[in-house]
Amino acid sequence: MRKPLTEVGRTTRAWGFRRYGGPDVLQEIPVPMPSAGPGQVLIEVAATSVNPADTYFRAGRFRLLIRLKLPFVPGLDVAGVVAATDSGSGRFSVGDPVFAALPGKTAGGYSRYVAVDESAVARAPSSLSLQEAAAVPLVALTALQGLRDVGGMGAGDRVLVFGAAGGVGTAAVQVAARLGAEVTAATTPDQLGFVRGLGAHEVVNRIRWRESLRGRRFDLVFDASGKLSARALRPLVRREGTAVTVNPGTGNPLIAALSRLLPGAAVRGFLVRPSGGDLVLLRGWIEDGSFRPVIQETLPIQEVARAHRVSEGGGVRGKLVLTIPSTPPATPRGA
Ligand SMILES: NC(=O)c1ccc[n+]([C@@H]2O[C@H](COP(=O)([O-])OP(=O)(O)OC[C@H]3O[C@@H](n4cnc5c(N)ncnc54)[C@H](OP(=O)(O)O)[C@@H]3O)[C@@H](O)[C@H]2O)c1
Structure with missing residues (x-):
């Protein structure tokens, strides 16, 4: 020993x-x-x-x-x-x-x-x-806590993951799919096939996202890039839905409160918290092959x-x- x-x-x-x-x-x-x-x-x-x-x-x-x-x-x-x-x-x-x-x-x-x-x-x-x-830990916890806790995601929700090929994005596509969402992933053109392989049901070009996603409304948008403004995010979400961003500045409480006064969805930023309990959940998914x-x-x-x-x-x-x-x-x- x-x-x-x-x-x-x-x-x-x-x-x-x-x-x-x-x-x-x-x-x-x-x-x-x-x-x-x-x-x-x-x-x-x-x-x-x-x-x-x-x-x-x-x-x-x-x-x-x-x-x-x-x-x-x-x-x-x-x-x-x-x-x-x-x-x-x-x-x-x-x-x-x-x-x-x-x-x-x-x-x-x-x-x-x-x-x-x-x-x-x-x-x-x-x-x-x-x-x-x-x-695994930081990006997978960010994806899990952002989708489940901040976004309140449920099985059957239509979820958009924006910036899907990065650390947080690859985790978010897999977590959303594992929790039963219908996942649309926006990523750069050369990553489309790879991201589909992670379990996305649909992949769209992130560079031309305004055209790719025109007229689309999701139950939950998860911006894993942190690059989209609250103004860009809100039209992508249905009225009662939520946009979650990894950029805590974009979704800060003041902006989130003000955005509720306007028609359209709430935009929420958050900071991940270390959690051994959530890592136990993720470990189970890794061991059963549903997360890598x-x-x-x-x-x-x-x-x-x-x-x-x-x-x-x-x-x-x-x-x-x-x-x-x-x-x-x-x-x-x-x-
Ligand atoms: N709030 C929190 O607690 C928390 C926790 C972890 C990370 N973060 C933040 O989350 C962000 C992403 O982290 P990460 O580890 O995933 O980083 P990363 O591996 O570098 O991935 C970032 C992804 O963002 C997309 N992207 C890059 N430039 C972009 C642009 N100009 N416009 C739109 N999308 C762009 C790309 O996705 P595609 O290749 O798919 O296009 C890229 O793969 C970072 O800013 C990080 O600091 C926040």
Whole structure:
């Protein structure tokens, strides 16, 4: 049995930035070895993934809204094995394969070790490698919570997923289909066949969406790109329906409240929340074959700058996964 790691006064490997800037500010930064606090598990991370938020944080896009403590280690997804627990719940044991989404403010997934609240953690799907599992948490939770909780989607609803080939979009097409919706997916022309293969009943050209979708009204529109304005979204939804956007600015409560005064559907933005319970649901879908992670490329974390460039360049099909090396092990601080 592996020895629980609860040492303090040591450092571990992590990749992050000491100042805001382009992808080249990313570098290896040793960080203090975390330990599992009350109600937490310490995860030895095998893989993480790139989310656009990582690049926004690195570029300082939110610096006026959110004060990051520099150096900052991005990373909102992790998959790995439990290295220590301090919850006493007995839900997890050292050596268990697990996956989790991390809270946006602290992030930290680009690390060899991270301490995570047990409520955010679930056993990893038995049918996936840890590298594949790292592609799941944030985008799949965003899709599930956006469609089910914010959009109130039900079986038989006519749902439009806009921006269907990206990380959130590939998850949203599959989640909506799994929950029994009739899914129309809007994506770039070269992704139409691929997106149909994810379970969309109909695929339309996202570049010419005004023509492709003219006169159409859906029960629920899920904008997985976050690029459509409230004004563009509302005519796509029937009067009693809902438009959900991953851009919390577009769907902020004030705009949502004002939009209710106007004829037409509500537009709602939201922020995903880490949830081990939702990951258990998604794990079941992965294991029964009704949901699969879509991974464009898996890179070693040493190539994180290139991965950010690829993500920022756009057109990524699904996810970019980053593997974290297991050696050398954590070293004594100052050694
Ligand atoms: N609110 C939340 O809690 C939350 C959680 C996760 C992500 N997000 C946000 O959701 C967005 C998508 O995340 P992601 O991981 O899916 O990113 P991604 O993998 O880069 O995918 C973005 C997709 O948006 C579409 N797109 C790109 N440029 C566009 C444009 N100019 N107009 C319309 N659509 C465009 C593309 O879809 P096609 O190739 O199909 O055309 C692209 O694949 C990001 O802004 C991210 O920060 C929000």
